[in-house]
Amino acid sequence: QQPVQSPQAVILREGEDAVINCSSSKALYSVHWYRQKHGEAPVFLMILLKGGEQKGHDKISASFNEKKQQSSLYLTASQLSYSGTYFCGTVRGGSNYKLTFGKGTLLTVNP
Amino acid sequence: NAGVTQTPKFQVLKTGQSMTLQCAQDMNHEYMSWYRQDPGMGLRLIHYSVGAGITDQGEVPNGYNVSRSTTEDFPLRLLSAAPSQTSVYFCASSPWGAGGSPGANVLTFGAGSRLTVL
Numbered sequence: 255q256q257p258v259q260s261p262q263a264v265i266l267r268e269g270e271d272a273v274i275n276c277s278s279s280k281a282l283y284s285v286h287w288y289r290q291k292h293g294e295a296p297v298f299l300m301i302l303l304k305g306g307e308q309k310g311h312d313k314i315s316a317s318f319n320e321k322k323q324q325s326s327l328y329l330t331a332s333q334l335s336y337s338g339t340y341f342c343g344t345v346r347g348g349s350n351y352k353l354t355f356g357k358g359t360l361l362t363v364n365p
Numbered sequence: 366n367a368g369v370t371q372t373p374k375f376q377v378l379k380t381g382q383s384m385t386l387q388c389a390q391d392m393n394h395e396y397m398s399w400y401r402q403d404p405g406m407g408l409r410l411i412h413y414s415v416g417a418g419i420t421d422q423g424e425v426p427n428g429y430n431v432s433r434s435t436t437e438d439f440p441l442r443l444l445s446a447a448p449s450q451t452s453v454y455f456c457a458s459s460p461w462g463a464g465g466s467p468g469a470n471v472l473t474f475g476a477g478s479r480l481t482v483l
Contacts, residue, residue: 256407256424288472295455295474296408341407351396351415352423353472357407 255280257344259356266332266363274327274359276342285318285325286343286353296341299327329361337363367391371456371475378446378482386441386478388456396459396470397439401425401452402477408455414439446482454478 257278264272276285284303288296302318302325313330329336339358346352372387390397398413400423410423414433428450430442439458443450457472 256409284470286472295476296472297474298471301470343408351413351421352410353398354410354424355400355408357405 256354257285257342257356259340259342259359261359262357263360264362266361268334268363268365269331270363272329272332272361274329274340274342274361275324276326276344276356277322277324278344278346280323280344280346282318282320282323282344282346284345285316286345287316287325287327288341288343288355289338290341290358291338299340332361332363334363334365337361369456369458369473369475371454371478373478374476375479376481378443378480380447380482382446383442383444384446384480385443386454386456386480388439388441388475389437390439390456390458390473391437392458392460392473393436394458394460394473395436396461397433398423398457398472399429399431399439399441400455400457402455403452411441411454443480446480448482450480451482452480454480 260275286301287299290296304320316327318325341355341358343353343355369390395416399411400408409425412431414420455477456475459470459472
């Protein structure tokens with residue numbers, strides 16, 4: 255079952271902030287975030303494990319609310335290079351080998 | 366170190382034809398998987414493998430077969446192609462199960478194979 259991402263698309267001006275959400279109806283073991291630029295393969299950003307740990311990657315950070323089975327990706331002071339489609343992937347507890355992705359969020363950063 | 370190599374990059378098939386998408390990795394990763402990407406649908410898991418001789422189904426396995434005879438290779442077979450299988454296919458690998466310890470389950474994706482079935 256695919257996790258649900260929101261919003262489907264977001265347009266920013268350079269320097270603005272954005273939040274992308276990911277939710278699941280099932281208990282999760284971990285949440286993964288990837289970014290894909292047009293015509294390229296997805297690239298790993300970060301992994302969050304159950305326990306509510308927040309991870310960071312430069313000006314991109316994420317959190318995982320285990321009680322709500324939700325994760326959020328925070329993009330601060332966006333740069334043109336942040337443009338692309340962001341996918342969250344989830345692994346359910348007890349099925350550690352299936353990484354299921356959401357439908358993606360298209361982020362466009364304009365000058 | 367080539368990473369994950371997929372061949373071919375582009376392929377056009379007629380309905381009913383068969384073909385194999387090749388995937389090879391040189392990182393000694395135990396875990397390998399196939400995804401298909403369609404507009405508005407995200408990445409959907411077709412099949413995956415946690416080691417040589419071990420495969421399992423993902424979300425959309427119908428119409429596809431896989432086998433894993435070596436650690437390096439994980440081919441995806443379409444026995445009788447249908448227009449609904451028109452898609453971009455990605456192979457991905459990681460050094461351990463997808464839900465394991467941090468740093469051990471980062472997926473490395475191949476460049477993708479674009480398949481069109483007429």
